[in-house]
Amino acid sequence: MRRLGGEQLRNALISGIHRVIGEQDELNRINVFPVADGDTGTNLSLSVGAALPLLERDASPHLGTLLAALADALLDASRGNSGAILAQFFLGVSDAVGERENLTTYTFGKAVAAGAEFARSAIAEPREGTMLSVIAAFGRSIRRQVADEDQEDFRPLFDSALAASEDALAKTPEQLDVLRRAGVVDAGAQGFVALIAGMTGFLRDGRIAERPERALTAMAPALVMEAGPEGANLQYCIECIVSAADIDRRKLREALSAIGDSVVVAGTARKAKVHAHADDPEAVFAIARRHGSLSSEKADDMRQQQDSSRDTARRFAVITDSAADISDTDLEDFDIHVVPLRIQFGEHAFLDKVSLTNDAFFARLAATDVHPTTSQPALGDYRRQFQFLASHYPDVVSISVSARASGTFQAAQTAAGHVDATGRIHVIDSHNASLGQGQLVVHAARCARDGRDVEDTLDDLRRLIPVTQSFAIIGDLAYAVRGGRVPGWVKSVADLLNLVPVIRTVRDGRVATAGFLFGRRNRLRKFARFVSRRAIDGPVDIAVGHAACPDDARRLEAHLRERLGTVARSSVTEIGAAFGVHGGPDTLVVALQPARPADGGAD
Numbered sequence: 001m002r003r004l005g006g007e008q009l010r011n012a013l014i015s016g017i018h019r020v021i022g023e024q025d026e027l028n029r030i031n032v033f034p035v036a037d038g039d040t041g042t043n044l045s046l047s048v049g050a051a052l053p054l055l056e057r058d059a060s061p062h063l064g065t066l067l068a069a070l071a072d073a074l075l076d077a078s079r080g081n082s083g084a085i086l087a088q089f090f091l092g093v094s095d096a097v098g099e100r101e102n103l104t105t106y107t108f109g110k111a112v113a114a115g116a117e118f119a120r121s122a123i124a125e126p127r128e129g130t131m132l133s134v135i136a137a138f139g140r141s142i143r144r145q146v147a148d149e150d151q152e153d154f155r156p157l158f159d160s161a162l163a164a165s166e167d168a169l170a171k172t173p174e175q176l177d178v179l180r181r182a183g184v185v186d187a188g189a190q191g192f193v194a195l196i197a198g199m200t201g202f203l204r205d206g207r208i209a210e211r212p213e214r215a216l217t218a219m220a221p222a223l224v225m226e227a228g229p230e231g232a233n234l235q236y237c238i239e240c241i242v243s244a245a246d247i248d249r250r251k252l253r254e255a256l257s258a259i260g261d262s263v264v265v266a267g268t269a270r271k272a273k274v275h276a277h278a279d280d281p282e283a284v285f286a287i288a289r290r291h292g293s294l295s296s297e298k299a300d301d302m303r304q305q306q307d308s309s310r311d312t313a314r315r316f317a318v319i320t321d322s323a324a325d326i327s328d329t330d331l332e333d334f335d336i337h338v339v340p341l342r343i344q345f346g347e348h349a350f351l352d353k354v355s356l357t358n359d360a361f362f363a364r365l366a367a368t369d370v371h372p373t374t375s376q377p378a379l380g381d382y383r384r385q386f387q388f389l390a391s392h393y394p395d396v397v398s399i400s401v402s403a404r405a406s407g408t409f410q411a412a413q414t415a416a417g418h419v420d421a422t423g424r425i426h427v428i429d430s431h432n433a434s435l436g437q438g439q440l441v442v443h444a445a446r447c448a449r450d451g452r453d454v455e456d457t458l459d460d461l462r463r464l465i466p467v468t469q470s471f472a473i474i475g476d477l478a479y480a481v482r483g484g485r486v487p488g489w490v491k492s493v494a495d496l497l498n499l500v501p502v503i504r505t506v507r508d509g510r511v512a513t514a515g516f517l518f519g520r521r522n523r524l525r526k527f528a529r530f531v532s533r534r535a536i537d538g539p540v541d542i543a544v545g546h547a548a549c550p551d552d553a554r555r556l557e558a559h560l561r562e563r564l565g566t567v568a569r570s571s572v573t574e575i576g577a578a579f580g581v582h583g584g585p586d587t588l589v590v591a592l593q594p595a596r597p598a599d600g601g602a603d
Contacts, residue, residue: 001155001203005102006063011208013070017048019198020191021420027191028391033130033176034081035277037305039236040187042388043080043125045420046380047087047194050077063101067094076296079384080237081262082188084275085131086195088266092118105157109142124253124263129175130187137168138196146213158200165193182194186249197279212492234260234277234406234506236299237352238284242272244292277302277430282355289348298381299340299354307335308392319444321377321408323351323401323578324430325589326438328480334445334594338386339377341408343577346370358574362548362585370484374578376408376469382415390423395454398427399441399461399576402509405433407578426454428461431509435543435581435591436470441594468593470505471514471531472579473523475586477501479507487584502530515601524552524588529560532589537565540594546573547587568595577602 001008027041052071058066068342071094076085100107116139120126126245141164145151149158162594172186172350173179178184197419200208238260246269246508253265260278267273274288281299308317320326345364350356356364379420389396398416400409409429416425430437440461447457465489476495480486492502500517514534517526518543542560546553553572561567575589 002152003102003104004063006018006066007059008203009063010058010061010066012202014052015202015208016195016198017052017055017076018209019194019201020048021045022209022212022269023048023191023194024420025391027187027194027386030098030182030190031187032182033178033186035234035237035306037302038392039305039388040082040191040302042190042391042421043083043385044086044188046387047074047080047083048382049079049420050526052075055093058239064097064099065095067097068486070094073269075267075271076241077380078266078273078275079239081264081275082131082191084239084264084266084273085135085188086192087273088122088264089115089119089135092266098358100415105142105146105152105154105317108145108157109139112142114141115139119266122249122253122264122266123288124257124265127176128293129172129179129189131187131192133172133175133439134165134168134189134192138165138192140164151340153178155203158196158199158203159602160169162193162196162200165196169193174291183477186332192450200473219239223318232350235279235301235303236281236300237275237277237280238281238299239264239273240259240285240288240297241295242267242274243270243295245270247272247291251292252288254550256284259283259287265279271371274284276340285355285487293347295350295354296378296380297349297351298384299351300384304335304337305388313451314393314448315451316397316448317389317393318397318399318441318448320441321401321410321412322576323406323573324399324437324441325444325543325573327573330442330445330571334442335443336445336447337385337389339381341377341578342373342375343581345372351387352577354360354507356577358576358580359548361577364480365416365581366585368439369435371479372577373482374558374581376411377417382412384414386419386425387421389404390419390421390425393423393506396423396425397444397448397454397457397461399430399437399444400424400427401433401437402431402505402511403429404431404509405511406578413601426458428458428465429509430468431507432468432505432591433511434469434470434575434589435573436468436505436543440464441540443596446596464593466507466552468534468591469534469536470589470591471527472503472583472587473500473517473527474503474583475549475588476584479584480582493510500526502527524556525559527588527590528556528563531560531592532563535592536562536594539568541569541593541595542567543570543589543591544566544572545582545589545591546572546587547575547583549588550574552586552588556590564592567594596597 024045071090078087096111096114141161162264260276262277263277342348372552403409477491504514
């Protein structure tokens, strides 16, 4: 094989990507650098897997066109350090290939060298012992074979380059002390070797490696390692895409390096993929926003991922969307994972409760005439977290805001169907919202913490969903009118008659008007009386939520305790944007759920 054309490259890449997906769980297990959060396999699988539809679409593609489309697809889909580096490598290869229809070993060697240089240029602080080292070894082997051995056949070229890559991979523990202490090679570097091994196998015998239906390696907890000083104490893995006419990637990289680490800025002058580890996602997004418009913002909690990847006691993981309002204490104590909704204030987009806190949301809402909108999480946000959790747990329980109120449930179902991992994903419609959804999530997470079986927990949820109740009085109907949820005449009538509407979730998942309070005076006592008359019998767990009015929430909780009798568990927390956007500041929410028999009393 003296020339490499589009069809051969296409099939070789498909074979290599299948190998990467097949090694997903092992790559997660050995992931200790730069942070031991057990997600390198997930990130690489999602990154390269996104290119499969492109590669499978055309059996005889033009090589230059194929590489350009592949590089762009990888840039959009790249996740984590390794995904961003790989995307940058292919961008460099594509630039060097240009419009060529095929490659000789010589032109291929030049393209790989350009890709290796391009990948290294994207990293703020390049480190040896990572994917960069293996990419460099791969390129050096090809250049040496072409220059010193006059190698013109792609088959032995790839065989020797694969051997050189494997040798470089074996040396990564000598280059990074954290790998040596853990007794592993670098996960991202091993992912690159898997890609090259799959490509080499196809070029050698013409067979595309089979894509596993699920990642086939046995699930195992990620190695328990202290990852060292490199970003070990930073909380979020943050990414976004920056688009502009002329992006100065060097200045963007330098600005990000001042507030975080593991900074990668991959891409071109028109579109760049940003990756950084930092404690403040909005600070990263604000810097990126100064260089262009943003899209595909995401921020994953690495500390929670580290804990999850090492947790062998729980039989399943619990995840929800940020429409569920849950106290910070419960989120932390019960290890609940959250996929953030998107909030749009005019031209500025935020991740709910991540890059925009509840307090900041209500302050911005009160200070601007621009009414925000909320939207369901992107499919990729769900798939990324599902992929990670289903690689570390045998089951994942996802509880969504009511499908009658949002497309979030459908998005979760769709994403679950596109996950390649060993764990099963159970997507549940809560038929609820805000605190009611949150109570269902907390119940499932407590079951997980207590070591209960997932099937028993699902039975519990099916029993609890119809009897979990949520009630709310909104602070100002003007916000609901501005958002299009309530006609203007309803506010006019309510103001004229001095009425306070009470809304609630009903069993089919709709949010509907339940009645009215007459007059705003003593509204807390009136609201408590309204709720108690409609409450379920027996001991209950209650949750009270507020939009920037904590004192009112605590008084409301006291009134409810007086009227409801036995309250097994109660909590007071803020509500977020998903519900607060329609009621504004001073909105109050109450949720009730039958108490667990084991609770027995207040806590």
